[in-house]
Amino acid sequence: MMLAENVVELTIASQLEFIDLVTTLTDNVTRMIGFDEESAYWVNMAVRESVANAVEHGNKYDPQKTVDIRFTIGVDALRVTVRDHGEGFDPSTLPDPLDPNNLLNPAGRGILYMRTFMDQVEYERHPEGGMIVTMAKRRAPQPISESGEGAHKQDAVRN
Amino acid sequence: MMLAENVVELTIASQLEFIDLVTTLTDNVTRMIGFDEESAYWVNMAVRESVANAVEHGNKYDPQKTVDIRFTIGVDALRVTVRDHGEGFDPSTLPDPLDPNNLLNPAGRGILYMRTFMDQVEYERHPEGGMIVTMAKRRAPQPISESGEGAHKQDAVRN
Amino acid sequence: MQLEIRERAVGDVSILEMTGKITIGEGSVQLRDAVSKLLDAGRNRIILNLGGVTYVDSSGIGELVSRFTTTKNSGGKLKLLNLTKKIKDLLMITKLLTVFEIYEDEQTALESFQ
Amino acid sequence: MQLEIRERAVGDVSILEMTGKITIGEGSVQLRDAVSKLLDAGRNRIILNLGGVTYVDSSGIGELVSRFTTTKNSGGKLKLLNLTKKIKDLLMITKLLTVFEIYEDEQTALESFQ
Numbered sequence A, B: 001m002m003l004a005e006n007v008v009e010l011t012i013a014s015q016l017e018f019i020d021l022v023t024t025l026t027d028n029v030t031r032m033i034g035f036d037e038e039s040a041y042w043v044n045m046a047v048r049e050s051v052a053n054a055v056e057h058g059n060k061y062d063p064q065k066t067v068d069i070r071f072t073i074g075v076d077a078l079r080v081t082v083r084d085h086g087e088g089f090d091p092s093t094l095p096d097p098l099d100p101n102n103l104l105n106p107a108g109r110g111i112l113y114m115r116t117f118m119d120q121v122e123y124e125r126h127p128e129g130g131m132i133v134t135m136a137k138r139r140a141p142q143p144i145s146e147s148g149e150g151a152h153k154q155d156a157v158r159n
Numbered sequence C, D: 001m002q003l004e005i006r007e008r009a010v011g012d013v014s015i016l017e018m019t020g021k022i023t024i025g026e027g028s029v030q031l032r033d034a035v036s037k038l039l040d041a042g043r044n045r046i047i048l049n050l051g052g053v054t055y056v057d058s059s060g061i062g063e064l065v066s067r068f069t070t071t072k073n074s075g076g077k078l079k080l081l082n083l084t085k086k087i088k089d090l091l092m093i094t095k096l097l098t099v100f101e102i103y104e105d106e107q108t109a110l111e112s113f114q
């Protein structure tokens, strides 16, 4: 029930079919806050990867487990967190997809995508289980509001 | 964390700006499950009205209060619930917008819209406060799956 | 921009060509402002061309009714032109089809002011 | 349908013209199936025309790599044609630009099989 005024949350069951709902919502959020086409495209891709991982590796397609996505529209950046309810993992132990020996691997490039397309990507184990990844993408500098402090919160959403 | 496999939930802060996110998600859900253009259009409109009421009359634009929208993709129908965290109201005491004396009222037609466009609309007070409205729209009859019982759940989402 | 409104004058009749959505918030406010501006300028013979309007929520319908009333109270008339099937449906559902004067072509709408 | 694939033969070279998205699930599976079908028919000189592909997620890139390897293992070759700027970016990020043989026009791609 409590939620900051600049937050949108989406919860889906662990089905790949629902990923498109998440990316379309992502497109609408990035458009609403004025991301250019190119940035919006890459944010969409990063969100897709994180949600696919949550469905596939985190929740292992368990239909009872949800993926919880949260968009926080900050003045400086859009923050997206994706939480699953799986066993978690240690991202520091993953093989490097750019190692010449791994270039022909059929998988293992999702987190690379995310780190490339977003300005910040951080993995944590959620205290109540599962992983939570927090990704941020900076917004273009906002024009300074002429109407002073009061107008800033609205701007965060509208611009 | 627990959620049936055919459920999508969206939570927004009480801002009119976010209503478009909800209706676009609605369009994606109705398209995914095969509603025709016309039905999808009216479901979109009913969802808009219910969310607008939750933001405006329920939460009274309180930025701390959320509107919680839940889509349940049933085999026979799409069910949408919209919950607010306001004081609630008694829908049986509302003026009839079709009464000749009310035709020129500037407001009061939202619930009429919802009841017209959906097959079912039910208001309840939520046990923990606020109103919850449950709306259902029947789906076109599904083709019977040839692969038997097991395939039905998937069909509920895919068709 | 949810709604675009272009203003055109034919003699003392003003035509507002509207394109987009009339919905709670932005769209409704734009409609209100456009009509107010005309009335403030003493132009109270108004045609709303809704041919390009794809979506009108209950707040938008309410706004149409309000503008109709305000214009009438100022001694003028507000009429509707070019309703799509969906908007006709909405006016039927809300029993407003007979409240508004509705026209299918601009010429007839203009002549109705004579 | 996420992805559409049309098959065309020029001599013993098969061209798959792909339009849409190659993503986890449907799109990747369609690509796998289309290449398998060719290899099963003994056609292992393959050009993927990606000119109409607007989006390739990491699963899709993985699928391209897998089909490249499978075709090679069957004694053939799989080459890429008409990459958009975005897909070139993705192959650069994943250091796969030099793994694939990439062509800008069909004629040159076809001749490379001679």
Ligand SMILES: Nc1ncnc2c1ncn2[C@@H]1O[C@H](COP(=O)(O)OP(=O)(O)O)[C@@H](O)[C@H]1O
Binding pocket: A049, A053, A054, A057, A058, A059, A084, A086, A087, A088, A089, A094, A106, A107, A108, A109, A110, A111, A112, A131, D058, D059
């Ligand atoms: N949410 C998650 N829960 C558990 N393991 C994960 C999660 N996300 C990623 N992983 C692990 O990290 C690995 C690398 O992920 P990624 O780079 O996205 O590539 P891919 O998904 O193709 O394997 C996965 O194979 C998996 O072992």
Ligand SMILES: Nc1ncnc2c1ncn2[C@@H]1O[C@H](COP(=O)(O)OP(=O)(O)O)[C@@H](O)[C@H]1O
Binding pocket: B049, B053, B054, B057, B058, B059, B084, B086, B087, B088, B089, B094, B106, B107, B108, B109, B110, B111, B112, B131, C058, C059
């Ligand atoms: N979620 C809600 N919480 C409290 N009151 C509500 C809610 N939804 C509707 N109402 C009440 O019902 C009335 C009629 O609603 P509606 O038919 O949507 O028309 P309008 O929103 O234009 O007033 C509202 O004016 C309000 O008093």
